[in-house]
Amino acid sequence: MAIDYNHLINQFGTKHIDDELLERFEHLTGRKPHLLLRRGTFFSHRELNLILDRYEQKKPFYLYTGRGPSSDSMHLGHMIPFVFTQWLQDVFDCPLVIQLTDDEKFLFKSNLKLEQCHGFAYQNAKDIIACGFKLDKTFIFSDLDFVGGPFYRNVVKISRLITARQSQQTFGFKLDDNVGKWHFVAIQATPSFSNSFPQIFGDKADIPCLIPCAIDQDPYFRLTRECAQRLKYKKPALIHAKFIPSLLGAQSKMSASAVESSIYMTDSAKEIKTKINKYAFSGGQTTVEEHRELGGDPDVDVSFQYLTFFLDDDAEVEQIRQDYRSGKLLTGELKQKTISLLQEFVKAFQDRRSKVDDALVKSFMDGTRQIDPTLRYGPGCTGEKPKAPKA
């Protein structure tokens, strides 16, 4: 069943990212919006406008994103939000914190062992680092390593404000679910508040963040924003992505567990070719003759969807869309374009990944690492003296 994203916007009470907002973005930053913005993969937001206000006023803010590490290797669907976040960091030149919720994976997957989850977090950190984040402004952490100290103080403050009923209603928990799940929202909420990271922002900071995430994470942050208000902290802003389809169809989310439905960042050029040719759901007709006559349907064609995530040239994408719809472009030809694009992306990623050594991971994940205050908020930023929160 197709996901009705407009319905989600209405249900969650978020806002569409519209042309006006994108124009303002481009006007302020001098950068053409990322293809994932232009093409509506990041389609919804909460108060992105307030973050742009701060950018305009040269006031500090930071980015917060995360990942639940469920296996050793990430796949293309996992990479897309990080590719986008890396681009945002590049545009805003601002600090970024990345939470690896190895504790969450352990709580939600009864078959996993704790050290397994922690190992996944470490391996995923390498993949994330290979996206090109700025070391001097990025802190990546595993919850199992980092929860404690000022971070734990915020966990406790937040968990006092969220009732079991709210957690139950928001996430659909049953009484037979473990208390760790019911409580987990407080762990995911905490990085939204800058004083959880005194080593980066100082211990009196109250700097808001922008959270790029998949739309299914919004309920966590809706509760977080309610807590922010009651704690007199600045509310996090959000920018929401649609799900990345699996190879098997545009309507399904890519899953880490089904090998044939995903392209892993460790796949060889040959594996990519085989997977796309064999599994990528096609919007084409069954014979060349029919295809030439009736044309294909790019809206359900997975190769075409993937192409739109990676091919920056709008005119070229549009041409391919039209040619596929008209039948001028055959499925095999479309798939070949996508294969080349993905092979190139994965190869470049693998080259960068091979250079990520343990020492670099350690630096990114060092919870005691101070960040040079002049680097914290970007060169254009006034670095206004942060106000202590009142709570």
Add this chain to the structure above:
Amino acid sequence: MAIDYNHLINQFGTKHIDDELLERFEHLTGRKPHLLLRRGTFFSHRELNLILDRYEQKKPFYLYTGRGPSSDSMHLGHMIPFVFTQWLQDVFDCPLVIQLTDDEKFLFKSNLKLEQCHGFAYQNAKDIIACGFKLDKTFIFSDLDFVGGPFYRNVVKISRLITARQSQQTFGFKLDDNVGKWHFVAIQATPSFSNSFPQIFGDKADIPCLIPCAIDQDPYFRLTRECAQRLKYKKPALIHAKFIPSLLGAQSKMSASAVESSIYMTDSAKEIKTKINKYAFSGGQTTVEEHRELGGDPDVDVSFQYLTFFLDDDAEVEQIRQDYRSGKLLTGELKQKTISLLQEFVKAFQDRRSKVDDALVKSFMDGTRQIDPTLRYGPGCTGEKPKAPKA
């Protein structure tokens, strides 16, 4: 209404501390059981016999106790379990961890601020240290400071094993209670497992503990023992105390909030005298004549109860009981004996307390402090190589 402790033993499924167990205790340790054991304040246990087995076999174990810091100053009722625990440490010459649950107080008292609770923990630590614990074998910690690292790993492991239903049924939570409360059991359970404290026990240790606590804490540890089994950790043993009556009556628990019902460890000799004379519920008759004729009731007389907590000489206590019951001893005379006893105890405490400086607190609460392995388990202990838990 009186608390029916036999009923609690049946309800909770614990065991009476009987004469046979006390005789074994005395035989093994060469020490006469503490008056709080002899007189049944510590009246119930779970597997204390297994701890005595380990003592006999010279195998290591440790003590774990705790406190929810609810105000800056502790009162007599709070001290009694610590006096007893100090005695146990002296007898067993074993390591001890003391958890100050400042996070719990914050979660359960919506009017308190976090830093207030943390401040209470620090002040309470001073009172606890003044009980005479051995620095080289005692670690006192505030949850707000110490939760994290290996401790947090166990929190997560435990919280995966406890369902919301168990937490609800065990503690009577409502859906409108905050998720921090529902989850708190995992925090209180964690110090029961020695690998939560690698700085003390090494990171592969699986050494059991004995937990002296008030009987109302048993439900936490019943769940903890279930978790222990599933995690293949050693189960904690328990030794349970009755409640200490408030001055206002032997049937009520002493409360930190009602000034007139408690003797604070900061009270002057004069305040102690006034409080006992004015508020201590009396089992005597209304006139001297009636008292001489009918006698008093030591079972409900609070002065007499307090006397039994502090006067070690069994024969003397028995004589006072008989004299009060017969009417030979007047209420005023009995109160005077208790007043002297308490004044002496509190004065000695205050003298020790005045010597507890910030540097000493810092040492006791230093979460990185290594403990000399030869000191860990007492001179008689074989220090068997701890086995790694299988979980």
